[in-house]
Amino acid sequence: MKKLTQVKLIISLFFLSTSFNVANANMIENPLQLSTESSLTRAFNAKIEDFWKENASSHYFLGSDNKNIHTISIVTGNTKAIVISQGRNESVLKYKEVAYDLNKQGYDIFLIDHRGQGFSERFGGDSHRGHVSLFQDYVDDLNQYVLSLELAQKYSQRYLLSHSMGGAISSLYLQQYQHPFQASVFFSPMLSINMGVLPNFLAKIITYTSSEVCSWFTNTACYVPGGGGYKEKSFTDNVLTHSEKRFYSSQFNFQQYPSTQLGEPTMRWLATSLSAMEQAVEHAHKINIPILLFQSGADKVVTSTGQNAFYKNVTYCKYNKFVVIDDAKHEILIEADEYRLPALNQTLQFFTQIEQGKLTCIK
Template sequence: MTAPLFQGVAEGPEGGCAFWLMAADGVRIRVGLWTHPGAKGTVLLLPGRTEYVEKYGRAAGDLRKRGFATLVIDWRGQGLADRALDDPMSGHVTDFAEYQMDFDEMVGFARAQGLPEPYFMMAHSMGGCIGLRALMRGAPVKAAAFSAPMWGILIAAWMRPMAVALTTASRWFKFDGRYAPGTGATSYVLTSAFTGNSLTTDAEMWDYMRSQALAHPELGLGGPSLGWLKAALSECHALTLLKSPAVPALTALGTQEKIVDVAPIHARMAAWQDGRLDLYPGAEHEVLMERAASRTRYFDTTAELFSSQR
């Protein structure tokens, strides 16, 4: 069934469309598709927390220029997908395994629609955590490109025991739907100034994200719930105990990263047999939303990796 796609703010290639899908547990999610005749493969693009299909319209254009189709997902709890709590601004899940159901539905859709193969993965932040687990489960992709993957959450060492205790108590005492400390029902790009932001050093890309949030507030998301935080901490820890999959991988990381913990990224990529870590001097969290030179470098190196695995 077709779903809304706000092409005006997405600024994606012509011919974009969106569809509603139903995950195995009955949660409705959305996917956005930009494909074209002669595509040499399809990129399964996995956004981060708070993100949505339209945010990657320009990325779909960059991928089309390099010969690839793009399929993007709205994870449950964000974008236009179903949200678990009465407060729509609270990002909430109780277990990261829920996101695997969303990913499986995405892959099933790609196959049912006959999207150009082979499939590749491009995953940002939280999407990198979900994507890594999917690869470990045998996701049918030939290669993966990560951007600031959330393989660890940046919490001061002295606060980590408190965070674990609080999130554990939230489940027992039934307040895991409350916002994590220091967060609330506000969109970061609408309440923060460009100067000093932790997402990008590119003012034009900042305005791109901000204009989307202003035009379609229904896409926005506030802080994570305590339940989400507990699930995220558990999943990040679980992944550290597992070996990297036998899939060629490239990870981009800005040297000014302030949102995810960079230590697990360095550790995993150093041990990934067919993996490479690329550092982007001066870049913040959103390498795909950084200055033109960084974006070009990222899409060129990613396209080179994907093309080599066809």
């Protein structure tokens, strides 16, 4: 009888624990009814796929040096617009769920495949090398794209949203060009890369020198040490997200559209990116609109050093916000619900406050 009682107690505790975990999951605030993991498959889901097929319009334009740059427009008759600047080794396809969520909240969405990735033109000797000659080309492409959209003439509210490398691009764009945006949101912006113990100044010397020496012997850009072409990744021990469903949804895109596959970056990409990040941090005071910056608490791809310095230097506007998402990995926008939902909710609240005139840009 005593053993039977112990067994019953263990079973009861198990079900209590399970119920508590389910309750915790259901307690994640989702007032806007954004997409959740429970509704997803390993290829997003039928609703999101149908939304993309019905509304995503593909276009190309000639960027710097007349290179073909691919974009997506999702125009459904809204008066508000969001332009999304993606991270390295991403394509517009990765943002299907994000575009779905934001569009349902009343925004037309515009996405750009930065040069050298996604469906845009590739460089460096073959399609798998993550290469760019000058980081500034990304910035100039973005400016040309935004100009072509004529946002100020078509929309009453206009926002710039970016992730990782796209954050460095967006910050330089906002510093250098007149723009139509009223606010900008940065998710895990690439403002300092995790280089281990290697100091930034030494990393710049090594990467620039290596890139130059490489060019003496071949017209093909050299990968970073240990780098190579595209390899299918496993969820186990990944540094991007806690969400298995969202991880495999992003990987599914690469399988479905092999032309979007990309390998590791080249030495030239790393060299010019290191300089660009320093510039973005140094001139952050030139950004003349309110910003919201999300820092991933468990980020192993980029470091907090550049983000902290950048935010400290964004002094033009009084109403900026800095939010740390504890324990989140690098890719907040494809993270588990407990990290992704609070970030998106705060983003949309931020936009609402801008629209209501509560976050005016005052020094």
